Amino acid sequence: MSDSAYAPEGRAEEEPLLSVDNLQTAFFTDKETIRAVDGVSFDIRAGESVGIVGESGSGKSVTARSIMGLIDSPGRVVGGSIQYKGQELVGNSEKEWQRMRGGEIAMVFQDPLSSLNPVYTVGNQIKESLRLHQGMRGREATEKAIQLLEDVGIPDAPRRIKEYPHQFSGGMRQRAVIAVALACDPDLLICDEPTTALDVTIQAQILDLLHELKDEHDLGIMFITHDMGVIAEVSDRVNVMYAGEVVESAPVEELFNNPKHPYTQGLLESIPSRNERGSALTTIEGEVPTPNEPATYCRFAPRCPKAFDDCEQVHPVPVEVDDETDDHEAACLLYPDDVGQTEAVELHQSREDATEQEVTE
Amino acid sequence: MTSLYQERREDEAMGAQSGERLVEVDGLKTYYGEEGGLLGGKPVKAVDGVTFDVHRGETLGLVGESGCGKSTLGRTLMQLETATAGSVEYDGTDITTLSGKKLKEWRQNVQMVFQDPDSSLNTRMTVGELVMEPLNVHSWKTPQKRRERVRELLDVVGLSEEHYYRYPFQFSGGQKQRIGIARALALEPDFLVLDEPVSALDVSVQAKILNLLDDLQDEFGLTYLLIAHDLSVVEHICDRVAVMYLGNIMEIGPVDAIFDEPANPYTNSLLSAIPEPKPNAEKSRITLRGTPPSPRDPPSGCVFSTRCPYKIRPDAYENLDDDVWEGIEVFREVLRERGDVTKSVRDRLRGLLGMETTGMDVEEVVADTFDQLDVPSDVQQYIDEAVEHVERDDLVSAQEVLHEEFGSVCENEEPEQLAVGDTGRVSRCHRHREEYMGTQTYQDVHDFS
Numbered sequence: 001m002s003d004s005a006y007a008p009e010g011r012a013e014e015e016p017l018l019s020v021d022n023l024q025t026a027f028f029t030d031k032e033t034i035r036a037v038d039g040v041s042f043d044i045r046a047g048e049s050v051g052i053v054g055e056s057g058s059g060k061s062v063t064a065r066s067i068m069g070l071i072d073s074p075g076r077v078v079g080g081s082i083q084y085k086g087q088e089l090v091g092n093s094e095k096e097w098q099r100m101r102g103g104e105i106a107m108v109f110q111d112p113l114s115s116l117n118p119v120y121t122v123g124n125q126i127k128e129s130l131r132l133h134q135g136m137r138g139r140e141a142t143e144k145a146i147q148l149l150e151d152v153g154i155p156d157a158p159r160r161i162k163e164y165p166h167q168f169s170g171g172m173r174q175r176a177v178i179a180v181a182l183a184c185d186p187d188l189l190i191c192d193e194p195t196t197a198l199d200v201t202i203q204a205q206i207l208d209l210l211h212e213l214k215d216e217h218d219l220g221i222m223f224i225t226h227d228m229g230v231i232a233e234v235s236d237r238v239n240v241m242y243a244g245e246v247v248e249s250a251p252v253e254e255l256f257n258n259p260k261h262p263y264t265q266g267l268l269e270s271i272p273s274r275n276e277r278g279s280a281l282t283t284i285e286g287e288v289p290t291p292n293e294p295a296t297y298c299r300f301a302p303r304c305p306k307a308f309d310d311c312e313q314v315h316p317v318p319v320e321v322d323d324e325t326d327d328h329e330a331a332c333l334l335y336p337d338d339v340g341q342t343e344a345v346e347l348h349q350s351r352e353d354a355t356e357q358e359v360t361e
Numbered sequence: 362m363t364s365l366y367q368e369r370r371e372d373e374a375m376g377a378q379s380g381e382r383l384v385e386v387d388g389l390k391t392y393y394g395e396e397g398g399l400l401g402g403k404p405v406k407a408v409d410g411v412t413f414d415v416h417r418g419e420t421l422g423l424v425g426e427s428g429c430g431k432s433t434l435g436r437t438l439m440q441l442e443t444a445t446a447g448s449v450e451y452d453g454t455d456i457t458t459l460s461g462k463k464l465k466e467w468r469q470n471v472q473m474v475f476q477d478p479d480s481s482l483n484t485r486m487t488v489g490e491l492v493m494e495p496l497n498v499h500s501w502k503t504p505q506k507r508r509e510r511v512r513e514l515l516d517v518v519g520l521s522e523e524h525y526y527r528y529p530f531q532f533s534g535g536q537k538q539r540i541g542i543a544r545a546l547a548l549e550p551d552f553l554v555l556d557e558p559v560s561a562l563d564v565s566v567q568a569k570i571l572n573l574l575d576d577l578q579d580e581f582g583l584t585y586l587l588i589a590h591d592l593s594v595v596e597h598i599c600d601r602v603a604v605m606y607l608g609n610i611m612e613i614g615p616v617d618a619i620f621d622e623p624a625n626p627y628t629n630s631l632l633s634a635i636p637e638p639k640p641n642a643e644k645s646r647i648t649l650r651g652t653p654p655s656p657r658d659p660p661s662g663c664v665f666s667t668r669c670p671y672k673i674r675p676d677a678y679e680n681l682d683d684d685v686w687e688g689i690e691v692f693r694e695v696l697r698e699r700g701d702v703t704k705s706v707r708d709r710l711r712g713l714l715g716m717e718t719t720g721m722d723v724e725e726v727v728a729d730t731f732d733q734l735d736v737p738s739d740v741q742q743y744i745d746e747a748v749e750h751v752e753r754d755d756l757v758s759a760q761e762v763l764h765e766e767f768g769s770v771c772e773n774e775e776p777e778q779l780a781v782g783d784t785g786r787v788s789r790c791h792r793h794r795e796e797y798m799g800t801q802t803y804q805d806v807h808d809f810s
Contacts, residue, residue: 055563055564055565055566056534056563150729155651155691155694155695155698155726155730156695156698156699156726157729158725158726159699169652170427170652171652172652199426199427199590200426200590200592200631200634200635200636201426201630201631201634201648201649202426202652203634203636204633204634204636204646204648204649205648205649207636208646208648226563226564227564227636228564228638229593229635229636229637229638230636231638232636232637232638232639232640233636233637233640252640253640256638256639256640266565267564267565268638270564270565270567270568271564271593271638272568272571272593272594272596272597272598273593273596273597273635273637273638274638275597277596277597277616277617277620278597278598280572280575281568281569281571281572281597282568283565283568283569283572284565287533287535
């Protein structure tokens, strides 16, 4: 998986903000080794929003936590590299991580109530970020905090900064969390299911807000969700994850109009609004497996309607889906589309041999 | 599998077509904290006077934002909450008056499937025991027959015999929800309240559960009340939909009518907020301001009037710049929130003792709201007057000034339920009245998106 083949011309000119290459994160338990993230690669550029979509257990959150250096024992990043502005993050000491977190890469979590401290006012928490990351204090910090709250669309900000998180509604709490994240002036914002706990009307407000912030601050955004509707709305580029691997990656329009991987197709077809009203929904048989052994086969094969014999033998690697379409990769033996099947399988086989790696404790 | 329900319900399948009513709800109210007391304050009006019917054999969807009272309504229909006023007639009996033995007997007819299978299943019971529990509670036939029935039920919901002795933690989310459904079906109910049955599940699993619910309905002639906040799910499996906001049903009608041509402004806004799984879909999104007001202190007139993008304006301001109008609404919202009666006892005491200054920084708020807007002088004069009142800590007068000038029928009169079209749909909105511009026309004139 060479980088030059991966990036299209338009994107390649600019140095990526974040470049994840063949990232592997595993959890070591007494019983087994769970390869939660197993060879994931993607880039995020400034001002670009990259979505990661997948079902629960597909490894989306572990990918985000690996980038933030938040993987706790028994988990460990066991391979690959995470480069932020050209600097390697894997192997950082805790001190180095702390310099990175917040000021460079900030994260917004799913549940705003558990990310805010209930015993401090919202203003206090924003000011804490300002003090730690920008050295602001006193009146200057208070004014900046009010301005940040206004930026994220909270009305009556001067009064609101003196209130506690429990006095905020769900949507306002998430806005406050985003304000805290912005107070650190990050260049990359990782949003881990930021709207899952919110109503659609509030979700619409938060998505609008993220759009604005992306343009205003030229932020790179990594957006994790299981909701295909949300991903269509916020991201410029989508990576679909399944059992620890990225199975398909393409610009958002291309992916939705022209899904190639059978898993992506199944996922899209099972959305109620893509089915005719009242008819039975299309489903994907079976369940997401736990990736507890090296992938020497396609992990989706047991559920795949298009599986053939080789799927059990050869591990597919991401390849361009065909010659004409730029910048659309799928990890499936059916592709590239424009070569014969035997040839395609051989291609996957040879690339796989080149990148094979062992995970040991 | 026909043996699962003792008698085939062919007569009921007929009922669905003829629109026979199974549940009739009339003027139902459920208030919390009504006892009041010295420091109790106003009650929470979770359900505030709803009237609707559920037809036999149909799926009625109940949608709305969190806190709009949809779960409370579902629970009141099950008699899990006590109704404050109004009646719920089930097959001709008013169930709000039932108690004791009669209530227990009636409860066999209605069952509920809860949102979170993790917390609704006892982790220390096996699946067999869980599904058998309702049968034991109602002393259904002999233990031997109960065991047989549990096996049948497991089969019906797509689990197998071998799952009988397993514990809930050994199952995935979708399977747990199947156990919940099996439990609900145990006593052959006619009516199921499904409270967010799929919102905790991934979309591929969700699709399977929805298909299962659909199959069960066909097979056993069940009637569903589906409570959900995911509108795409409701659109897919419901026959009729009721849209709730702040304890009121704003619009109710057939699913096609509601989703294809929403009449009520709230339904419009709610539908336009759904993210479509189609990038760059040409859609004018209405983003609602703020959050719903507190159900302790619902707005006067139409409950949606504080956030409504289609609110009727006084004639004098019909042609006012949309942004300025929006600014006025935001300012009034801020004042409303400052005068919030839901404050804690401590805050209210501080207010009474004059320690709380509601007039704080109001200039800044006004400056921020009307920043870069060209406010006409006739509008500005009222805003200035209101600001003066606020600075003297007199929120009430400030609100009155603005209400007097910018208020309209939406804030003064509660809208009636009016029929829209000929599909049996009713909606609560003043814009359906002949003297006002309809929602669609209004949207064309004022292009907001």
